[in-house]
Amino acid sequence: MSGQTTELLRFTTAGSVDDGKSTLIGRMLYDSKSIFEDQYNAIKVASEKKGEENVNLALLTDGLKAEREQGITIDVAYRYFATPKRKFIIADTPGHIQYTRNMVTGASTANVALILIDARKGVVEQTRRHAIIASLLQIPHLLVCINKMDLVEYKEEVYNQIKADFKEFSSRLDISDIEFIPISALVGDNVVNEGDNMPWYKGTTLMYYLENVHISNDENFIDCRFPVQCVIRPMSDEYHDYRGYAGRIAGGVFKKGDDVTILPSGFTSKIAKIDTYDGEVKEAFPPMSVTMLLEDEIDISRGDMIVRANNQPEGSQDIDIMICWFHETPLQLNGKYTLMHTSNEQVCIVKDIQYKLDINTLHRNEEDKEIKLNDIARIKVRTNKPLFADAYSRNRITGSVILVDSNTNATVAAGMVRN
Amino acid sequence: MSYYLNHLKELESEAIYVIREAVAQFENPVMLFSGGKDSVLMSYLAKKAFYPAKLPFPLMHIDTGHNFPETMEFRDRWVADLGAKLIVGSVQEAIDQGKVKEETGVNASRNGLQTTVLLESIENGKFDAAFGGGRRDEEKARAKERFFSHRDEFGQWDPKNQRPELWNTFNGKKNFGEHFRVFPISNFTELDVWQYLKEEKVDLPMLYFAHTRKCFKRDGVIYSDSDFMERKEGENLEDIQVRFRTIGDMSCTGGVESDAKTLDDIIAEVSMTRVTERGTRSDDKRSETAMEDRKKQGYF
Numbered sequence: 001m002s003g004q005t006t007e008l009l010r011f012t013t014a015g016s017v018d019d020g021k022s023t024l025i026g027r028m029l030y031d032s033k034s035i036f037e038d039q040y041n042a043i044k045v046a047s048e049k050k051g052e053e054n055v056n057l058a059l060l061t062d063g064l065k066a067e068r069e070q071g072i073t074i075d076v077a078y079r080y081f082a083t084p085k086r087k088f089i090i091a092d093t094p095g096h097i098q099y100t101r102n103m104v105t106g107a108s109t110a111n112v113a114l115i116l117i118d119a120r121k122g123v124v125e126q127t128r129r130h131a132i133i134a135s136l137l138q139i140p141h142l143l144v145c146i147n148k149m150d151l152v153e154y155k156e157e158v159y160n161q162i163k164a165d166f167k168e169f170s171s172r173l174d175i176s177d178i179e180f181i182p183i184s185a186l187v188g189d190n191v192v193n194e195g196d197n198m199p200w201y202k203g204t205t206l207m208y209y210l211e212n213v214h215i216s217n218d219e220n221f222i223d224c225r226f227p228v229q230c231v232i233r234p235m236s237d238e239y240h241d242y243r244g245y246a247g248r249i250a251g252g253v254f255k256k257g258d259d260v261t262i263l264p265s266g267f268t269s270k271i272a273k274i275d276t277y278d279g280e281v282k283e284a285f286p287p288m289s290v291t292m293l294l295e296d297e298i299d300i301s302r303g304d305m306i307v308r309a310n311n312q313p314e315g316s317q318d319i320d321i322m323i324c325w326f327h328e329t330p331l332q333l334n335g336k337y338t339l340m341h342t343s344n345e346q347v348c349i350v351k352d353i354q355y356k357l358d359i360n361t362l363h364r365n366e367e368d369k370e371i372k373l374n375d376i377a378r379i380k381v382r383t384n385k386p387l388f389a390d391a392y393s394r395n396r397i398t399g400s401v402i403l404v405d406s407n408t409n410a411t412v413a414a415g416m417v418r419n
Numbered sequence: 420m421s422y423y424l425n426h427l428k429e430l431e432s433e434a435i436y437v438i439r440e441a442v443a444q445f446e447n448p449v450m451l452f453s454g455g456k457d458s459v460l461m462s463y464l465a466k467k468a469f470y471p472a473k474l475p476f477p478l479m480h481i482d483t484g485h486n487f488p489e490t491m492e493f494r495d496r497w498v499a500d501l502g503a504k505l506i507v508g509s510v511q512e513a514i515d516q517g518k519v520k521e522e523t524g525v526n527a528s529r530n531g532l533q534t535t536v537l538l539e540s541i542e543n544g545k546f547d548a549a550f551g552g553g554r555r556d557e558e559k560a561r562a563k564e565r566f567f568s569h570r571d572e573f574g575q576w577d578p579k580n581q582r583p584e585l586w587n588t589f590n591g592k593k594n595f596g597e598h599f600r601v602f603p604i605s606n607f608t609e610l611d612v613w614q615y616l617k618e619e620k621v622d623l624p625m626l627y628f629a630h631t632r633k634c635f636k637r638d639g640v641i642y643s644d645s646d647f648m649e650r651k652e653g654e655n656l657e658d659i660q661v662r663f664r665t666i667g668d669m670s671c672t673g674g675v676e677s678d679a680k681t682l683d684d685i686i687a688e689v690s691m692t693r694v695t696e697r698g699t700r701s702d703d704k705r706s707e708t709a710m711e712d713r714k715k716q717g718y719f
Binding site: 005006007008076077078079080082086087089101102104105108109216219221229230232233234235236238239242246247248253275276277278283285287288289291302326338340341342343396397400401402404409410411414 | 423430473556593605606
């Protein structure tokens with residue numbers, strides 16, 4: 001693609017109902033001129049109907065009927081905007097604890113977590129919970145926006161205190177990159193434009209951060225992982241012997257000629273060709289979708305994984321995972337669930353519940369083993385066949401699993417493989 | 420060494436991944452196709468996904484009978500090029516058979532009738548998944564959609580019961596009689612679609628490009644003259660140079676005055692435009708929650 005150098009950045013926004021998150025998003029869209037006129041007119045009319053004085057930018061993101069009636073966000077809403085530098089996907093997620101599952105969903109593919117704090121309230125339970133989830137989901141970059149600075153007279157001391165409180169809490173978390181910005185979503189200071197109200201602040205605006213945060217190293221380019229999605233066999237005259245393994249590179253850089261091993265069988269071969277519709281590629285890296293052809297005729301099917309011979313994930317039937325529980329029916333010790341890992345599917349039994357994580361204190365509660373909706377816990381499962389997973393901290397794709405209830409087909413948990 | 424994909428390539432890879440995943444998880448998928456730019460994009464991406472094999476599923480068009488003739492002509496050409504099988508679900512037939520009742524009056528549209536025909540066509544074909552070219556930026560009810568969207572046995576969408584989608588691991592499990600709608604281009608914006616089609620030099624119906632045709636104006640919207648709309652007193656025909664940003668039925672699609680004749684022109688126009696793409700769709704204007712309500716009934 002000649003001339004196209006814009007990257008794609010996905011970020012989540014999380015915060016309490018009253019933190020002004022929706023106003024912030026509305027402000028970003030508005031100031032970057034992404035709100036189309038008729039959308040703006042529609043929310044103007046809706047604001048007037050509700051008797052509000054100012055145009056409620058939050059109405060821009062509250063899409064569903066029930067939300068607009070109650071004035072809160074229920075599900076994950078995806079919003080899009082672009083600047084000449086980047087295209088952005090916002091996963092706007094609810095702040096309420098009863099929708100933790102939706103927050104985890106939006107966060108799972110995010111590059112950046114934007115955490116909003118109300119400057120009048122400082123670090124609250126919500127803040128801690130969202131930071132912990134960001135850490136658990138290994139979102140590489142955390143941006144803490146201290147909002148409503150207009151309501152604390154733009155005082156630097158307030159900002160510094162909150163920053164210190166947050167740092168004290170986050171030192172216990174697994175997050176390496178955290179930045180802080182004081183903003184006023186309502187007035188606009190430091191969102192897209194600097195504004196005049198905080199001359200003491202020497203950092204960047206929110207938009208500048210989003211446009212420039214370095215994300216190209218967030219993928220794992222070291223451990224080669226290629227889960228096979230499906231097999232392409234044209235069986236036409238022109239491509240009679242063509243047998244390609246289609247999928248998306250989950251990690252590492254594959255090259256033509258590489259020695260590879262197929263898991264779980266252990267068979268070996270060499271990459272004969274990495275094919276795409278646009279022609280052969282010499283190198284394939286995440287998140288490219290390609291079709292691999294091997295030199296040998298081996299029986300490979302969906303669920304298998306192609307890796308480099310000298311760098312293989314360990315296969316194991318005993319998996320140690322951190323889970324977030326998504327369902328009303330609690331987790332059953334010794335319960336059987338379907339486990340989905342990339343394109344692989346297994347049955348697993350929950351062997352042990354080690355502890356429930358207290359979202360506010362990070363305390364590991366080893367007594368309370370009842371894992372309910374929205375709880376976070378560390379458990380051990382046993383699969384019927386070996387699973388070739390990586391630690392989630394190394395690779396978010398090959399280190400993650402989901403658990404499905406085979407009776408209801410519901411996705412009941414998100415799991416992250418521990419080291 | 421810097422390994423990165425630009426945003427269009429990343430969106431392309433994601434869509435290909437979703438299409439392949441649906442084919443792998445479902446037994447009998449079908450791809451909805453209307454001849455509009457989103458379904459053209461989607462079927463083009465499907466071609467890429469399975470290259471060099473043919474598409475492992477048919478295309479399906481829910482034909483209201485109120486299409487722009489230019490769209491039909493394009494559809495037939497495109498399908499022939501793809502070497503794909505085309506199934507047509509006919510709203511006219513359904514009306515004739517008494518299965519649905521046509522709206523009457525000056526603002527009548529066949530848009531709402533499509534749902535019944537769609538659900539019936541899915542049932543007749545025993546399809547367990549239907550690909551749609553819906554995008555999340557199009558409309559507020561679509562902003563909440565999943566890539567894999569579960570529909571119950573009545574084809575209905577319950578926003579409160581959508582499954583969480585994590586890390587692009589899709590749970591396509593279902594009970595007998597249920598099906599899924601799959602939206603591979605969910606993360607493409609309108610501008611992304613145009614930019615991608617331009618980069619790839621993909622063919623499109625000429626309606627998208629500025630041309631002169633006989634139109635009339637109603638409630639600030641420019642409609643093409645057709646046999647499917649009754650003109651009111653005072654709605655006179657004039658030759659207007661228009662193009663259509665979105666193509667639905669002739670009876671519910673408005674054009675915009677434009678002289679954008681090439682994809683570059685269109686991209687420039689869309690980048691600077693003040694009105695959303697679907698802002699010219701009167702089917703969305705029927706109520707604030709028009710799309711959400713239709714989706715709950717089983718609309719695409």
